Every structure is written in structure tokens, then in C-alpha cells.
């Protein structure tokens with residue numbers, strides 16, 4: 623795979639609209655800036671549809687959802703669909719409560735998503751596979767994560783990224799396995815949410831081949847984390863939190879090309 627999208631993101635500086643949670647909003651905005659994209663965080667139902675007329679991607683993250691936010695997400699998502707703006711869903715902690723399940727079901731029914739990004743617990747819930755998630759964290763499960771990604775992609779007709787020690791990306795047919803990353807990632811809050819926004823920035827650049835765009839986004843992000851953790855001790859979570867931003871800002875396509883551990887399976891040529 624040829625990695626060439628980071629330079630393009632820096633050249634075009636796509637504007638990414640995020641309706642996200644109160645825990646991570648600032649970190650996600652800083653992460654998008656570091657990557658070379660431009661964030662706007664906006665939740666008001668009075669403005670979210672208008673934003674779709676000039677933004678390049680929309681990221682809906684249900685981490686701290688409420689009725690007002692879900693209404694804004696539905697308005698924003700439908701407007702983005704009308705304008706041809708790619709929409710990404712981050713179903714944070716979807717298995718934790720019936721309210722989250724119901725809200726995500728409504729979003730999936732009314733909005734066409736280009737990609738869904740979640741950890742194994744979240745995507746297993748969407749795929750209807752048994753898994754023991756722990757709040758917003760992945761938790762434990764015995765099911766085959768590649769299969770979960772594939773099933774969810776087929777069910778929702780979009781690209782699905784399951785993040786974790788290994789990331790699995792599927793469009794229902796093709797499958798990518800990414801073995802990059804660092805165990806520091808789950809030690810800071812917001813690293814999954816920022817990945818959802820980074821996927822938004824990559825999809826803003828390439829809607830023609832969303833499977834490739836999402837695979838490149840997940841690889842670049844995991845490599846950035848790997849570089850950030852290189853000289854850290856295992857407990858330096860705070861350094862990793864800021865170091866990940868520095869690493870995203872300095873990341874090059876050449877670095878990703880050199881360090882990528884991606885396996886592609888399936889598709890037409892197999």
C-alpha cells in the first residue's frame with residue numbers, strides 16, 4: 623500500500639465538524655490541528671445543518687450523549703448526507719446502556735455513514751456478537767474480531783474499523799489487519815475518539831476509496847503512537863498524551879510507509 627495522504631491533508635487543511643463528548647473535545651481538536659486538519663466542534667441544532675455546506679467531514683461521537691445532542695447529530699448527519707459530506711460514527715460505550723443502544727440504532731437508521739470506528743466491545747455490540755465490554759473500554763471477549771468487523775460492515779453497508787492491539791478494517795469484503803500501535807494508547811482517554819476524527823480527515827481527502835482511506839488513517843495514527851512511545855517508560859501516560867500530538871504533527875508519509883505493518887486480505891483479486 624502506498625501511503626501518501628498526510629502530505630495531502632496538510633496541503634488542503636480540511637475542515638472537520640465534530641459533535642463529540644465533553645471528555646475529549648479539546649484533545650480531539652488539538653489532534654486534528656496537529657495532523658494538519660482544521661477542527662470545528664459545534665453541537666447547536668440551529669447551526670449543525672448549515673455547517674454541512676462548507677465542512678469536509680462530520681464525526682458523530684456519542685461518548686456523553688443526551689437528547690439535545692442526539693437531535694443535533696441527526697440533523698447534522700442528514701444534512702451531511704444531502705451535501706455528500708462523509709459521516710463517521712464513533713459509538714462510544716454503545717453496549718453500556720439501553721439508551722446508548724437506542725440512540726445508535728436511530729442514528730444508523732436515519733444517517734448513512736461512510737465509516738464506523740470503535741473498539742472490539744463497541745463493534746461486537748453493533749454486530750450482534752456476544753462480548754463483555756467495560757463501559758467505554760473494549761473489555762473481554764472470545765469472538766473473532768476480524769469476523770466482527772466484516773459482519774458489522776456488511777450489516778451497516780460501510781467501512782468498519784475495530785481498534786485495539788491489532789486494528790481490523792473491513793468494507794464487508796476486503797479486510798486489513800494493522801499490527802502497529804502501543805499499549806500506551808488505552809492508558810489515555812480520548813485516543814480512540816481522536817482516531818475517529820483522524821479517520822474523518824482522511825475520508826475528507828478520499829471518498830472514492832473509503833476502505834483505503836480508513837486503513838491509511840488507522841495505520842498512520844498507530845504509527846504516530848508507536849513513535850511517541852518509543853522513548854517513554856511504561857507509566858509515562860502524561861508524556862504520551864502530549865507526545866502523541868507532537869508525533870502527529872511531525873509524522874510523514876515516509877515514516878508511515880517504513881513502519882507500517884499492514885496485511886490485506888480478501889477483495890476481488892483473491
Ligand SMILES: Nc1ncnc2c1ncn2[C@@H]1O[C@H](COP(=O)(O)OP(=O)(O)O)[C@@H](O)[C@H]1O
Nearest residue numbers: 741785786787789803804805807808813814844
Ligand atoms: N494493546 C494495544 N497495543 C497497541 N495499540 C493499541 C492497543 N490498544 C489500542 N491500541 C491502539 O489505540 C488506538 C485507539 O484505539 P482503542 O484504544 O481501541 O480505542 P478506544 O479508546 O475507543 O477503546 C488505536 O490506534 C489502536 O490501534
Ligand SMILES: Cc1ncsc1CCOP(=O)(O)O
Nearest residue numbers: 643645685811812813814815
Ligand atoms: C471516559 C469517557 N466517558 C465517556 S466518553 C469518554 C471518553 C472515551 O474516550 P476513548 O474512547 O477515546 O478512550
Ligand SMILES: [Mg+2]
Nearest residue numbers: 808812813814
Ligand atoms: Mg480509550
